Amino acid sequence: MKNAPRERASTKKNGGSRERILNEALREFAEKGFSGARVDRIANKAGTSKHMLYYHFRSKTGLYETVLEGAYGGIRFAESNIDVDHMNSVDALRSIVRQSFDYHCDHEMFVRLVMNENIHHANHIDEHQAEGNRAIIDILADILQRGSMEGSFRSGIDPKHLHLTISALGFHFVSNRYSFAKIFEMDLESPRARQERRELVVETVLSWVAAH
Amino acid sequence: MKNAPRERASTKKNGGSRERILNEALREFAEKGFSGARVDRIANKAGTSKHMLYYHFRSKTGLYETVLEGAYGGIRFAESNIDVDHMNSVDALRSIVRQSFDYHCDHEMFVRLVMNENIHHANHIDEHQAEGNRAIIDILADILQRGSMEGSFRSGIDPKHLHLTISALGFHFVSNRYSFAKIFEMDLESPRARQERRELVVETVLSWVAAH
Amino acid sequence: MKNAPRERASTKKNGGSRERILNEALREFAEKGFSGARVDRIANKAGTSKHMLYYHFRSKTGLYETVLEGAYGGIRFAESNIDVDHMNSVDALRSIVRQSFDYHCDHEMFVRLVMNENIHHANHIDEHQAEGNRAIIDILADILQRGSMEGSFRSGIDPKHLHLTISALGFHFVSNRYSFAKIFEMDLESPRARQERRELVVETVLSWVAAH
Amino acid sequence: MKNAPRERASTKKNGGSRERILNEALREFAEKGFSGARVDRIANKAGTSKHMLYYHFRSKTGLYETVLEGAYGGIRFAESNIDVDHMNSVDALRSIVRQSFDYHCDHEMFVRLVMNENIHHANHIDEHQAEGNRAIIDILADILQRGSMEGSFRSGIDPKHLHLTISALGFHFVSNRYSFAKIFEMDLESPRARQERRELVVETVLSWVAAH
DNA sequence: TATGAATGAGCTTTCATTCAT
DNA sequence: AATGAATGAAAGCTCATTCAT
Numbered sequence: 001m002k003n004a005p006r007e008r009a010s011t012k013k014n015g016g017s018r019e020r021i022l023n024e025a026l027r028e029f030a031e032k033g034f035s036g037a038r039v040d041r042i043a044n045k046a047g048t049s050k051h052m053l054y055y056h057f058r059s060k061t062g063l064y065e066t067v068l069e070g071a072y073g074g075i076r077f078a079e080s081n082i083d084v085d086h087m088n089s090v091d092a093l094r095s096i097v098r099q100s101f102d103y104h105c106d107h108e109m110f111v112r113l114v115m116n117e118n119i120h121h122a123n124h125i126d127e128h129q130a131e132g133n134r135a136i137i138d139i140l141a142d143i144l145q146r147g148s149m150e151g152s153f154r155s156g157i158d159p160k161h162l163h164l165t166i167s168a169l170g171f172h173f174v175s176n177r178y179s180f181a182k183i184f185e186m187d188l189e190s191p192r193a194r195q196e197r198r199e200l201v202v203e204t205v206l207s208w209v210a211a212h
Numbered sequence: 213m214k215n216a217p218r219e220r221a222s223t224k225k226n227g228g229s230r231e232r233i234l235n236e237a238l239r240e241f242a243e244k245g246f247s248g249a250r251v252d253r254i255a256n257k258a259g260t261s262k263h264m265l266y267y268h269f270r271s272k273t274g275l276y277e278t279v280l281e282g283a284y285g286g287i288r289f290a291e292s293n294i295d296v297d298h299m300n301s302v303d304a305l306r307s308i309v310r311q312s313f314d315y316h317c318d319h320e321m322f323v324r325l326v327m328n329e330n331i332h333h334a335n336h337i338d339e340h341q342a343e344g345n346r347a348i349i350d351i352l353a354d355i356l357q358r359g360s361m362e363g364s365f366r367s368g369i370d371p372k373h374l375h376l377t378i379s380a381l382g383f384h385f386v387s388n389r390y391s392f393a394k395i396f397e398m399d400l401e402s403p404r405a406r407q408e409r410r411e412l413v414v415e416t417v418l419s420w421v422a423a424h
Numbered sequence: 425m426k427n428a429p430r431e432r433a434s435t436k437k438n439g440g441s442r443e444r445i446l447n448e449a450l451r452e453f454a455e456k457g458f459s460g461a462r463v464d465r466i467a468n469k470a471g472t473s474k475h476m477l478y479y480h481f482r483s484k485t486g487l488y489e490t491v492l493e494g495a496y497g498g499i500r501f502a503e504s505n506i507d508v509d510h511m512n513s514v515d516a517l518r519s520i521v522r523q524s525f526d527y528h529c530d531h532e533m534f535v536r537l538v539m540n541e542n543i544h545h546a547n548h549i550d551e552h553q554a555e556g557n558r559a560i561i562d563i564l565a566d567i568l569q570r571g572s573m574e575g576s577f578r579s580g581i582d583p584k585h586l587h588l589t590i591s592a593l594g595f596h597f598v599s600n601r602y603s604f605a606k607i608f609e610m611d612l613e614s615p616r617a618r619q620e621r622r623e624l625v626v627e628t629v630l631s632w633v634a635a636h
Numbered sequence: 637m638k639n640a641p642r643e644r645a646s647t648k649k650n651g652g653s654r655e656r657i658l659n660e661a662l663r664e665f666a667e668k669g670f671s672g673a674r675v676d677r678i679a680n681k682a683g684t685s686k687h688m689l690y691y692h693f694r695s696k697t698g699l700y701e702t703v704l705e706g707a708y709g710g711i712r713f714a715e716s717n718i719d720v721d722h723m724n725s726v727d728a729l730r731s732i733v734r735q736s737f738d739y740h741c742d743h744e745m746f747v748r749l750v751m752n753e754n755i756h757h758a759n760h761i762d763e764h765q766a767e768g769n770r771a772i773i774d775i776l777a778d779i780l781q782r783g784s785m786e787g788s789f790r791s792g793i794d795p796k797h798l799h800l801t802i803s804a805l806g807f808h809f810v811s812n813r814y815s816f817a818k819i820f821e822m823d824l825e826s827p828r829a830r831q832e833r834r835e836l837v838v839e840t841v842l843s844w845v846a847a848h
Numbered sequence: 849t850a851t852g853a854a855t856g857a858g859c860t861t862t863c864a865t866t867c868a869t
Numbered sequence: 870a871a872t873g874a875a876t877g878a879a880a881g882c883t884c885a886t887t888c889a890t
Contacts, residue, residue: 122390172380592808
């Protein structure tokens with residue numbers, strides 16, 4: 001946790017200082033928000049100087065945007081990586097819900113970053129980042145159609161709204177974890193709690209789209 | 213708590229600077245986060261000087277905490293204000309879901325504040341604030357039991373998880389509005405969109421708890 | 425120590441708030457210096473409002489000057505109060521040295537105030553205050569002359585320098601108490617230590633002026 | 637102590653801002669006391685910005701402590717530098733008294749700093765600083781013993797009290813210069829006055845320790 | 849006489865960013 | 870590629886002082 005293990009002086013010339021800065025920046029921005037983040041702290045934890053940071057990223061904002069881009073790149077990859085075509089619609093959807101839920105749990109930093117973005121009215125999300133995240137809608141549309149034809153799903157479900165629901169349940173579980181745990185004295189961090197909640201979320205989504 | 217000056221329901225012309233500061237602070241903290249918020253800006257918009265801010269609230273943090281307290285006080289009141297006893301369980305639950313959804317929509321500032329709190333690991337939520345927000349669990353438990361006896365709800369539903377689901381769907385609709393709208397080119401702010409989404413959320417919750 | 429005993433609501437009208445402010449101000453200025461002193465703290469400890477302080481003393485500086493005047497008035501009185509005429513010169517001088525030493529010990533606040541004054545180049549001491557403190561020189565001059573005639577003192581001793589020596593030994597014992605105690609691990613505050621040191625000081629002064 | 641930047645004996649043109657700050661800070665703290673001292677003023681006079689001050693010393697307090705340390709380091713050196721072994725005890729003691737007196741006269745800033753420390757109960761003097769200042773006690777003890785064996789000094793003189801007396805007479809001459817000069821209309825700053833007083837102090841000390 | 853609210857200047861401290869080496 | 874030093878703007882906070890009631 002303290003100091004991310006040094007990448008053993010890899011191939012070419014820079015000892016991976018760019019990567020180390022990026023890692024620490026992700027953590028820092030996610031934990032403190034953009035204004036709360038400190039350029040010094042990032043440089044220190046990354047084991048470099050501020051100079052390097054500015055050399056690679058031009059400014060705090062530049063660094064932030066690079067971090068954000070990386071994070072959105074991550075989810076895009078995760079979502080598009082689901083092989084869902086040779087499952088029946090119910091299994092396919094269940095699988096997607098689980099994977100989405102897991103992704104949020106496994107990438108708290110991403111979640112926190114997105115929270116931040118929303119606090120600032122998502123000013124930094126550009127078309128380029130948005131673009132890669134729209135594949136999921138097509139996948140869901142496809143599944144919904146198959147499900148409706150198979151008779152297992154209702155028809156008339158808007159895939160965007162389905163995605164919104166799936167996302168909401170996964171995102172919120174991670175994003176609001178601290179306040180919820182504190183107020184309602186719930187355990188929301190243990191693997192057990194996560195498992196349990198995940199299945200409830202699957203149930204919820206499936207019962208909503210279920211035919212009848 | 214120990215902020216001395218009396219509440220005085222806006223007497224003549226200049227009193228009430230405390231209230232004005234509080235209002236602007238809510239807005240500022242919600243829009244910029246704690247670190248992004250500027251004490252100068254708050255004071256200016258409130259039409260006073262920084263000094264008054266410190267006079268009334270002792271520090272930026274003190275102000276933030278007072279704002280937070282007010283915000284949590286608000287939702288507590290809203291929730292405990294639902295008269296639900298002479299409805300059948302289905303109507304009661306529907307009514308609660310709607311009211312919760314509406315509360316989130318109507319109090320974007322509250323939502324943003326809670327986002328912030330979670331970014332900072334909810335350090336500022338104290339027992340006092342938590343306490344007042346737990347009534348909803350009892351209300352839901354009651355409805356669930358009645359529903360289960362009436363045969364309209366499944367048994368075995370944990371009211372905390374039900375609340376988590378309801379909250380997630382309301383909260384996320386507001387909190388992630390900007391990034392979602394941008395990425396998926398959705399309208400999430402118009403009254404129409406809100407109406408539509410609200411009913412989908414009601415459906416979702418009801419179909420989950422429905423018997424069979 | 426905490427709160428100087430309230431003067432039981434004396435004769436006329438003001439409940440002694442002026443006096444209480446003065447007492448606390450002496451303590452505050454002596455402990456913190458002029459710039460370190462806080463007007464709020466003085467008013468609070470005196471159990472009044474800042475308004476009263478300004479009403480009575482016009483400004484922080486005005487208060488400081490009044491305090492200083494009181495303090496210098498005190499030593500003047502103490503010194504001129506010594507009845508020394510029907511003692512032989514040695515006893516008279518011994519008595520004066522003791523009394524001066526004791527005065528410094530008993531009036532640490534005065535000592536601290538004078539330290540402060542010297543840090544600020546004694547800007548606040550005016551002729552009026554100086555005037556009353558010169559009697560001691562005449563007294564010493566008289567004793568020196570008698571002693572020289574009696575054959576117990578050397579002649580040619582400058583009474584001002586004698587006073588300077590006496591003052592130095594008393595003043596420094598109080599003023600530099602903290603640093604000395606810390607560096608040399610000495611006890612300088614107990615009655616015993618004071619007694620002991622006092623007699624050494626007497627010895628020192630007497631051996632210096634002694635004939636032979 | 638943990639103030640990073642290397643001491644670099646004034647290389648080219650701009651380095652050495654640390655030293656310049658330190659010099660001005662000594663002056664400022666000595667003249668105005670800790671609370672009266674202004675960070676702006678120090679930075680300006682040193683020809684830098686406030687930022688550099690904080691960069692090198694972390695806080696106003698940190699700067700103050702560094703200044704203090706330097707000052708105490710100075711007197712330690714001065715005292716331990718006296719070569720006293722091939723003098724007879726009387727000459728040795730006379731030499732020490734003179735040197736101590738001169739040190740105080742030549743380092744008014746040090747004196748003022750110590751006054752300040754005492755006003756604040758010597759909170760900033762730490763063991764490290766105290767340690768180096770205790771050598772003088774051993775030196776005096778040695779001289780006293782030799783003197784007593786040579787028959788020129790009384791026996792039974794406590795070297796700490798001797799040091800206290802020597803210090804008092806030197807310190808007070810500088811520390812209380814302003815108030816004394818004002819009240820008693822004495823010249824205490826001219827070289828002549830200093831010379832004169834110095835010899836009186838020597839006399840005083842020697843007559844006190846003299847055998848009979 | 850007394851109290852809470854207000855004022856404004858100024859203080860200490862922080863931070864992103866750049867420069868020289 | 871890397872380090873320490875420098876910059877300047879602005880942030881959070883404090884204080885003596887005054888006003889209205």
